[in-house]
Amino acid sequence: MLRSEFTIDLGAVRQNARRFRSLLGEAELWAVAKADGYGHGAADVGRAATEAGATAVCVGTVAEGLSLRRVLPEQRIIVLGPTDQAREAREARLELVVGDGPIPTGVPVHVKVDTGMGRYGFRKVRALPENVVGLMTHLATADSDPAFADRQLARFREATAGSSLTLHAANSAAALRIPSSRFDAARVGIGLYGLSPFGGDPGDDGLEPVLSWRSGLAQVKQLQPGESTGYGRTFVAERPTWIGIVPVGYADGFRRDLTGTEILVDGERRNVVGTVSMDSFAVELPGALPAGTAVTLIGDGLLAEEHARHDGTITYELVTGLNANPDRAVRRVLDA
Numbered sequence: 001m002l003r004s005e006f007t008i009d010l011g012a013v014r015q016n017a018r019r020f021r022s023l024l025g026e027a028e029l030w031a032v033a034k035a036d037g038y039g040h041g042a043a044d045v046g047r048a049a050t051e052a053g054a055t056a057v058c059v060g061t062v063a064e065g066l067s068l069r070r071v072l073p074e075q076r077i078i079v080l081g082p083t084d085q086a087r088e089a090r091e092a093r094l095e096l097v098v099g100d101g102p103i104p105t106g107v108p109v110h111v112k113v114d115t116g117m118g119r120y121g122f123r124k125v126r127a128l129p130e131n132v133v134g135l136m137t138h139l140a141t142a143d144s145d146p147a148f149a150d151r152q153l154a155r156f157r158e159a160t161a162g163s164s165l166t167l168h169a170a171n172s173a174a175a176l177r178i179p180s181s182r183f184d185a186a187r188v189g190i191g192l193y194g195l196s197p198f199g200g201d202p203g204d205d206g207l208e209p210v211l212s213w214r215s216g217l218a219q220v221k222q223l224q225p226g227e228s229t230g231y232g233r234t235f236v237a238e239r240p241t242w243i244g245i246v247p248v249g250y251a252d253g254f255r256r257d258l259t260g261t262e263i264l265v266d267g268e269r270r271n272v273v274g275t276v277s278m279d280s281f282a283v284e285l286p287g288a289l290p291a292g293t294a295v296t297l298i299g300d301g302l303l304a305e306e307h308a309r310h311d312g313t314i315t316y317e318l319v320t321g322l323n324a325n326p327d328r329a330v331r332r333v334l335d336a
């Protein structure tokens with residue numbers, strides 16, 4: 001029985017990488033694969049993006065960088081998060097981002113300038129040691145407030161005037177819609193996975209979703225009027241109602257607040273009803289479908305963005321919460 005199956009389409013990763021490369025012109029594409037490649041698998045995504053012309057892969061921690069180094073022996077790997085593991089980074093030829101305190105030696109460093117994110121980063125760029133290779137900033141509102149992003153970019157230009165180091169500021173949203181943010185490289189995460197940084201349809205920006213999530217009906221039954229499904233009896237049938245039980249729950253990343261969202265059952269949109277459990281949830285059916293009927297939770301035209309909007313969250317949170325542990329899920333990689 002198909003329980004929880006993730007399919008990662010590396011052809012789509014390469015196609016999205018090529019889309020960004022054509023937008024970026026002379027600026028380099030750096031693939032962001034922190035949090036295990038936004039839940040898609042950092043090793044696979046980092047390799048596919050590299051094949052499609054990404055010239056660096058960015059991760060969140062030194063440990064993520066060390067794992068990636070095993071599969072990408074030659075690629076530049078940049079650790080975006082703060083760390084005290086400079087020695088491990090040096091030995092594995094990782095590059096570090098530093099936004100506070102002393103700058104470690106013997107390892108390539110990107111100095112982060114806080115131009116308005118109000119998070120990591122120096123307020124000012126001072127004299128820099130020779131192992132600093134890049135100057136960067138991070139935009140707080142590239143997806144939502146381009147005017148504020150422009151103010152940040154102006155501060156960044158001012159702070160870096162006259163520098164011959166590699167300058168980088170853009171995330172996916174900025175790379176797509178703010179040409180002046182592109183500088184020498186763009187750090188592209190969400191768009192590489194074919195997810196819209198704007199929460200809309202990724203197709204509007206020429207992006208193709210990489211991840212599909214499928215399951216199947218484990219059991220089908222008819223509720224009589226007054227009967228309910230799931231914890232708390234939050235769905236009570238008003239008329240005879242066919243429901244299917246999908247063997248996926250919040251422990252798999254199908255969040256508890258997804259009650260009411262749509263999924264595909266045998267290719268048709270159906271509503272999730274009742275409370276989502278740890279290992280299962282219910283979907284309303286038009287009639288008595290056979291157990292084993294195909295269910296798509298993400299993919300086949302059903303966008304992760306729809307679930308994120310339903311939840312009041314963003315796809316970043318949804319996909320990094322997916323559980324591909326082999327004890328619970330099957331992970332397939334398409335590498336055509």
Ligand SMILES: *Cc1c(COP(=O)(O)O)cnc(C)c1O
Binds near residue numbers: 171188
């Ligand atoms: C995660 C991250 C990115 C990528 O952002 P997307 O919106 O996913 O493209 C870029 N830069 C930094 C510093 C990040 O932490």
